[in-house]
Amino acid sequence: MKLQELILEAQERLIQAGVCFGHGTNNAHDEASWLILWSLGLELDTDTTTLNSDLNPGQIERALNLIDERINKRLPSAYLTGEAWLQGIPFFVDERSIVPRSLIAECLVNASIDPWLDIHTSRVLDLCTGNGSLAVISAMVYPDIQIDALDISLQALEIARINVDRHMLGERIKIQISDGLDHASGPYDLILCNPPYVNAQSMKELPPEYRAEPALSLDGGVDGMDFIRKFLNDAPSYLSDIGVIVLEIGHEREYFDKAFPSLEGVWLETSMGEDQIVLITKNALVAYQHS
């Protein structure tokens, strides 16, 4: 059997089993390629069309066992391989934290936040840092900034520590436990936040792959806005005068608009559409609070 044939076989098994995607890939072919290449010890960007030699029975068995494990356990692939990639950057991950996939990473890399930053932007907070991926990517994108990376989960912060050390950013990223902004030490020029925002109804309907992640990472209460409500209420005193917030709300725009009806935000364009990431300036937040 050749690599292409093995990937097609794996793809078919994933489709037949009806597994759910969304943790790094969005289709059976990419998911199958990822797991097969990983099990063969090949780079994930390998051009699979150029590898035409026959695989040996041991390689085939190992690869298909991994596919079957993915199907039987219904875990995100990243929990099986211990690695997730975001914007081309590798991150360690296990069940202690959510799998990195935030669209904020895209906004950092494609510079869509930059028009709201300033030459004086130097202090950044990654609130709800989890695996630390956004802290790491922002440190890479903006080489002059210092970052505080906060999370309420000690277990998630263990993963953040691994990733910060892996990318040798320990001198620029300070990891700290904190419930919301309780242990933040502003003022910050930029606050990145991918919080728990899933509403109660959606929590009940989550596919197993999402239920395998810590509920604390996802559960945003009845309307998904519990964390965000408190955060936006507290945030002005943690922002500098040029400060901005970049907040992910996933598919919860409807709930966000209902909870904050007159808050003026700028919706940033992403590969998943224009209603998942909102940028809020300190001025807009203060005006909202006084309205």
Ligand SMILES: C[S@@+](CC[C@H](N)C(=O)[O-])C[C@H]1O[C@@H](n2cnc3c(N)ncnc32)[C@H](O)[C@@H]1O
């Ligand atoms: C959606 S995950 C985001 C993780 C990471 N920033 C990412 O984008 O992959 C949300 C994170 O918020 C953390 N969290 C939940 N409630 C919190 C709170 N009250 N204060 C601080 N962090 C909290 C969870 O532990 C989890 O790591």
